[in-house]
Amino acid sequence: MKTVLIGLGGASSSGKTITAKALCDILSPFKCSLVHLDDFYLSDDSIPIDKKYGIQNWDCVEAIDFPRFKQYLRRIKDSGEVEKIDSLESDAGTKLHPNELQKFRDYVASYEDRFNDYHLVLVDGFMLYHDREILDLFDVKLFFYASFQTLKTRRESREGYQTVDGFWQDPPGYFENIVWPSYVTTHSYLFEGNNIEANLTSSAREQLHILPIRSDSLTLYQLVELSLKEILTKL
Numbered sequence: 363m364k365t366v367l368i369g370l371g372g373a374s375s376s377g378k379t380i381t382a383k384a385l386c387d388i389l390s391p392f393k394c395s396l397v398h399l400d401d402f403y404l405s406d407d408s409i410p411i412d413k414k415y416g417i418q419n420w421d422c423v424e425a426i427d428f429p430r431f432k433q434y435l436r437r438i439k440d441s442g443e444v445e446k447i448d449s450l451e452s453d454a455g456t457k458l459h460p461n462e463l464q465k466f467r468d469y470v471a472s473y474e475d476r477f478n479d480y481h482l483v484l485v486d487g488f489m490l491y492h493d494r495e496i497l498d499l500f501d502v503k504l505f506f507y508a509s510f511q512t513l514k515t516r517r518e519s520r521e522g523y524q525t526v527d528g529f530w531q532d533p534p535g536y537f538e539n540i541v542w543p544s545y546v547t548t549h550s551y552l553f554e555g556n557n558i559e560a561n562l563t564s565s566a567r568e569q570l571h572i573l574p575i576r577s578d579s580l581t582l583y584q585l586v587e588l589s590l591k592e593i594l595t596k597l
Protein backbone atom coordinates (compact mmCIF):
# COMPACT_ATOMS: atom_id res chain seq x y z
CA MET A 363 0.00 0.00 0.00
CA LYS A 364 1.42 3.39 -0.98
CA THR A 365 1.14 6.41 1.27
CA VAL A 366 -0.04 9.67 -0.27
CA LEU A 367 0.41 12.91 1.62
CA ILE A 368 -2.30 15.40 0.74
CA GLY A 369 -1.80 19.00 1.86
CA LEU A 370 -4.80 21.21 2.54
CA GLY A 371 -2.87 24.41 3.10
CA GLY A 372 -3.61 28.11 2.92
CA ALA A 373 -5.19 31.07 4.63
CA SER A 374 -7.05 31.03 7.92
CA SER A 375 -10.81 30.52 7.41
CA SER A 376 -10.37 29.54 3.78
CA GLY A 377 -12.14 26.20 4.32
CA LYS A 378 -9.27 23.77 4.94
CA THR A 379 -10.62 22.06 8.03
CA ILE A 380 -14.24 21.72 6.89
CA THR A 381 -13.02 20.26 3.59
CA ALA A 382 -10.52 17.92 5.28
CA LYS A 383 -13.19 16.60 7.65
CA ALA A 384 -15.64 16.04 4.81
CA LEU A 385 -12.99 14.19 2.77
CA CYS A 386 -12.16 12.06 5.78
CA ASP A 387 -15.79 11.03 6.15
CA ILE A 388 -16.18 10.33 2.44
CA LEU A 389 -13.01 8.25 2.34
CA SER A 390 -13.67 6.34 5.56
CA PRO A 391 -14.32 3.05 3.70
CA PHE A 392 -10.65 3.24 2.65
CA LYS A 393 -7.44 3.77 4.63
CA CYS A 394 -7.46 7.48 5.37
CA SER A 395 -5.91 9.57 8.17
CA LEU A 396 -6.21 13.20 9.17
CA VAL A 397 -3.43 15.36 10.61
CA HIS A 398 -3.89 18.94 11.86
CA LEU A 399 -0.95 21.33 11.92
CA ASP A 400 -2.73 23.09 14.82
CA ASP A 401 -1.73 20.12 17.00
CA PHE A 402 1.88 21.26 16.65
CA TYR A 403 1.43 24.69 18.27
CA LEU A 404 3.89 25.61 21.01
CA SER A 405 2.56 26.01 24.55
CA ASP A 406 0.56 29.20 25.09
CA ASP A 407 3.36 31.05 26.90
CA SER A 408 5.79 30.35 24.01
CA ILE A 409 3.66 32.02 21.33
CA PRO A 410 5.61 35.05 19.99
CA ILE A 411 4.44 38.54 20.90
CA ASP A 412 3.95 40.86 17.92
CA LYS A 413 6.33 43.82 18.39
CA LYS A 414 4.01 46.43 16.92
CA TYR A 415 0.75 45.44 18.62
CA GLY A 416 2.08 43.77 21.78
CA ILE A 417 -0.21 40.75 21.40
CA GLN A 418 0.42 37.08 20.71
CA ASN A 419 0.83 36.15 17.06
CA TRP A 420 -0.75 32.73 16.55
CA ASP A 421 -0.45 33.04 12.79
CA CYS A 422 3.33 33.20 12.34
CA VAL A 423 5.80 30.41 11.57
CA GLU A 424 7.43 30.74 15.02
CA ALA A 425 4.21 29.78 16.82
CA ILE A 426 4.51 26.20 15.54
CA ASP A 427 6.98 23.47 16.47
CA PHE A 428 8.06 22.91 12.87
CA PRO A 429 11.02 20.60 13.62
CA ARG A 430 8.57 18.22 15.35
CA PHE A 431 5.99 18.59 12.55
CA LYS A 432 8.55 17.85 9.81
CA GLN A 433 9.82 14.82 11.68
CA TYR A 434 6.24 13.61 12.14
CA LEU A 435 5.48 13.90 8.41
CA ARG A 436 8.76 12.23 7.43
CA ARG A 437 7.95 9.31 9.71
CA ILE A 438 4.57 8.95 8.01
CA LYS A 439 6.24 8.89 4.61
CA ASP A 440 8.87 6.39 5.73
CA SER A 441 6.68 4.00 7.71
CA GLY A 442 3.26 4.51 6.11
CA GLU A 443 1.84 4.75 9.62
CA VAL A 444 0.34 7.79 11.33
CA GLU A 445 1.35 8.10 14.95
CA LYS A 446 -1.70 8.92 17.04
CA ILE A 447 -1.64 12.24 18.85
CA ASP A 448 -4.23 13.84 21.12
CA SER A 449 -5.87 16.43 18.91
CA LEU A 450 -7.05 19.88 19.89
CA GLU A 451 -9.47 19.85 16.94
CA SER A 452 -13.07 19.14 17.77
CA ASP A 453 -14.15 15.74 16.50
CA ALA A 454 -17.41 17.12 15.11
CA GLY A 455 -18.11 15.27 11.88
CA THR A 456 -18.65 16.55 8.38
CA LYS A 457 -20.91 19.48 7.58
CA LEU A 458 -21.92 17.91 4.27
CA HIS A 459 -25.63 17.23 3.85
CA PRO A 460 -26.32 13.46 4.14
CA ASN A 461 -27.41 13.35 0.47
CA GLU A 462 -24.16 15.01 -0.58
CA LEU A 463 -22.14 12.64 1.56
CA GLN A 464 -23.88 9.68 -0.05
CA LYS A 465 -23.24 11.07 -3.53
CA PHE A 466 -19.52 11.37 -2.81
CA ARG A 467 -19.43 7.92 -1.21
CA ASP A 468 -20.91 6.47 -4.41
CA TYR A 469 -18.39 8.44 -6.45
CA VAL A 470 -15.35 7.15 -4.53
CA ALA A 471 -16.79 3.62 -4.53
CA SER A 472 -16.69 3.76 -8.34
CA TYR A 473 -12.91 4.26 -8.03
CA GLU A 474 -12.56 1.54 -5.38
CA ASP A 475 -9.75 -0.25 -7.22
CA ARG A 476 -7.63 2.87 -7.17
CA PHE A 477 -8.35 3.96 -3.59
CA ASN A 478 -7.71 0.43 -2.27
CA ASP A 479 -4.01 0.72 -3.13
CA TYR A 480 -3.38 3.82 -1.02
CA HIS A 481 -3.20 5.14 2.49
CA LEU A 482 -4.44 8.72 2.11
CA VAL A 483 -3.06 11.10 4.69
CA LEU A 484 -4.85 14.46 4.77
CA VAL A 485 -2.81 17.26 6.34
CA ASP A 486 -4.73 20.40 7.28
CA GLY A 487 -2.72 23.52 8.10
CA PHE A 488 -2.39 27.27 7.65
CA MET A 489 1.38 27.07 7.05
CA LEU A 490 2.32 24.19 4.75
CA TYR A 491 3.70 25.94 1.67
CA HIS A 492 5.93 28.68 3.11
CA ASP A 493 8.88 26.29 3.34
CA ARG A 494 10.16 24.29 0.39
CA GLU A 495 11.23 21.38 2.59
CA ILE A 496 7.68 20.90 3.87
CA LEU A 497 6.03 21.65 0.56
CA ASP A 498 8.08 18.93 -1.15
CA LEU A 499 6.79 16.29 1.28
CA PHE A 500 3.30 16.54 -0.22
CA ASP A 501 2.12 14.47 -3.19
CA VAL A 502 -1.01 16.61 -3.56
CA LYS A 503 -0.94 20.32 -2.74
CA LEU A 504 -4.32 21.99 -2.36
CA PHE A 505 -4.05 25.69 -1.63
CA PHE A 506 -7.16 27.28 -0.12
CA TYR A 507 -7.54 31.03 -0.07
CA ALA A 508 -10.07 33.84 -0.49
CA SER A 509 -10.25 37.62 -0.53
CA PHE A 510 -9.31 39.76 2.47
CA GLN A 511 -12.95 40.61 3.11
CA THR A 512 -14.25 37.04 2.92
CA LEU A 513 -11.53 35.74 5.23
CA LYS A 514 -12.00 38.60 7.69
CA THR A 515 -15.77 38.08 7.86
CA ARG A 516 -15.40 34.33 8.37
CA ARG A 517 -12.61 34.64 10.94
CA GLU A 518 -14.48 37.27 12.94
CA SER A 519 -17.57 35.14 13.16
CA ARG A 520 -15.63 32.29 14.78
CA GLU A 521 -15.78 31.80 18.53
CA GLY A 522 -12.07 31.16 18.95
CA TYR A 523 -9.47 28.43 19.05
CA GLN A 524 -8.71 25.67 21.52
CA THR A 525 -5.02 26.02 22.40
CA VAL A 526 -2.54 23.75 24.17
CA ASP A 527 -3.29 25.37 27.54
CA GLY A 528 -6.56 27.26 27.07
CA PHE A 529 -8.72 29.06 24.57
CA TRP A 530 -7.83 31.96 22.26
CA GLN A 531 -10.25 34.62 21.10
CA ASP A 532 -9.13 37.27 18.61
CA PRO A 533 -9.24 40.80 20.04
CA PRO A 534 -10.71 43.51 17.77
CA GLY A 535 -8.51 44.25 14.73
CA TYR A 536 -6.68 40.94 15.01
CA PHE A 537 -7.42 39.83 11.45
CA GLU A 538 -6.13 42.96 9.72
CA ASN A 539 -3.22 43.56 12.12
CA ILE A 540 -1.92 40.03 12.64
CA VAL A 541 -3.61 37.25 10.62
CA TRP A 542 -3.62 38.84 7.17
CA PRO A 543 -0.07 40.36 7.33
CA SER A 544 1.34 37.00 8.49
CA TYR A 545 -0.41 35.24 5.61
CA VAL A 546 0.84 37.83 3.10
CA THR A 547 4.44 37.61 4.37
CA THR A 548 4.58 33.83 4.05
CA HIS A 549 2.48 33.24 0.91
CA SER A 550 2.79 36.21 -1.45
CA TYR A 551 5.80 34.58 -3.19
CA LEU A 552 3.30 32.15 -4.74
CA PHE A 553 1.34 34.94 -6.45
CA GLU A 554 2.03 36.90 -9.61
CA GLY A 555 3.99 40.06 -8.81
CA ASN A 556 3.99 39.02 -5.13
CA ASN A 557 0.45 40.36 -5.08
CA ILE A 558 -1.65 38.19 -2.79
CA GLU A 559 -4.86 39.29 -4.54
CA ALA A 560 -3.54 38.21 -7.99
CA ASN A 561 -3.42 34.71 -9.50
CA LEU A 562 -0.93 32.03 -8.51
CA THR A 563 2.24 32.15 -10.62
CA SER A 564 2.62 29.59 -13.38
CA SER A 565 5.64 28.16 -11.56
CA ALA A 566 3.55 27.61 -8.40
CA ARG A 567 0.97 25.77 -10.49
CA GLU A 568 3.17 23.94 -13.00
CA GLN A 569 6.45 23.34 -11.18
CA LEU A 570 5.33 23.11 -7.56
CA HIS A 571 2.02 21.50 -8.65
CA ILE A 572 -0.10 23.59 -6.32
CA LEU A 573 -3.82 23.60 -7.07
CA PRO A 574 -5.34 26.98 -6.14
CA ILE A 575 -8.83 26.78 -4.62
CA ARG A 576 -10.31 30.24 -4.19
CA SER A 577 -13.18 29.62 -1.83
CA ASP A 578 -15.05 32.97 -1.73
CA SER A 579 -18.08 31.80 -3.63
CA LEU A 580 -17.69 28.03 -3.47
CA THR A 581 -19.89 25.75 -1.40
CA LEU A 582 -18.47 22.96 0.73
CA TYR A 583 -19.75 20.56 -1.91
CA GLN A 584 -17.66 22.32 -4.57
CA LEU A 585 -14.57 22.50 -2.34
CA VAL A 586 -14.78 18.74 -1.79
CA GLU A 587 -15.44 18.02 -5.46
CA LEU A 588 -12.36 20.00 -6.59
CA SER A 589 -10.19 18.38 -3.91
CA LEU A 590 -11.31 14.84 -4.74
CA LYS A 591 -10.70 15.32 -8.46
CA GLU A 592 -7.18 16.56 -7.79
CA ILE A 593 -6.47 13.65 -5.43
CA LEU A 594 -7.67 11.16 -8.07
CA THR A 595 -5.29 12.56 -10.66
CA LYS A 596 -2.40 11.50 -8.38
CA LEU A 597 -3.55 7.92 -7.70
Ligand SMILES: Nc1ncnc2c1ncn2[C@@H]1O[C@H](COP(=O)(O)OP(=O)(O)OP(=O)(O)O)[C@@H](O)[C@H]1O
Nearest residue numbers: 373374375376377378379380488516577580581582
Ligand atom coordinates in the same frame (compact mmCIF):
# COMPACT_ATOMS: atom_id res chain seq x y z
N1 LIG B 1 -16.65 28.09 1.11
C1 LIG B 1 -17.18 28.48 2.26
N2 LIG B 1 -18.38 29.07 2.28
C2 LIG B 1 -18.91 29.49 3.44
N3 LIG B 1 -18.32 29.36 4.65
C3 LIG B 1 -17.15 28.79 4.69
C4 LIG B 1 -16.49 28.31 3.51
N4 LIG B 1 -15.32 27.79 3.86
C5 LIG B 1 -15.23 27.95 5.20
N5 LIG B 1 -16.33 28.54 5.69
C6 LIG B 1 -16.60 28.84 7.10
O1 LIG B 1 -15.48 29.53 7.61
C7 LIG B 1 -15.15 29.05 8.89
C8 LIG B 1 -13.74 28.55 8.87
O2 LIG B 1 -13.63 27.38 8.05
P1 LIG B 1 -12.49 26.32 8.37
O3 LIG B 1 -12.59 25.91 9.80
O4 LIG B 1 -12.54 25.25 7.37
O5 LIG B 1 -11.22 27.27 8.16
P2 LIG B 1 -9.68 26.91 8.10
O6 LIG B 1 -9.23 27.15 6.70
O7 LIG B 1 -9.46 25.56 8.67
O8 LIG B 1 -9.06 28.05 9.03
P3 LIG B 1 -7.93 27.97 10.19
O9 LIG B 1 -6.61 27.90 9.49
O10 LIG B 1 -8.07 29.25 10.94
O11 LIG B 1 -8.19 26.76 11.02
C9 LIG B 1 -16.15 27.96 9.25
O12 LIG B 1 -17.15 28.51 10.06
C10 LIG B 1 -16.69 27.54 7.92
O13 LIG B 1 -18.00 27.07 8.01
Ligand SMILES: [Mg+2]
Nearest residue numbers: 378379380486
Ligand atom coordinates in the same frame (compact mmCIF):
# COMPACT_ATOMS: atom_id res chain seq x y z
MG1 LIG C 1 -8.70 24.92 10.51
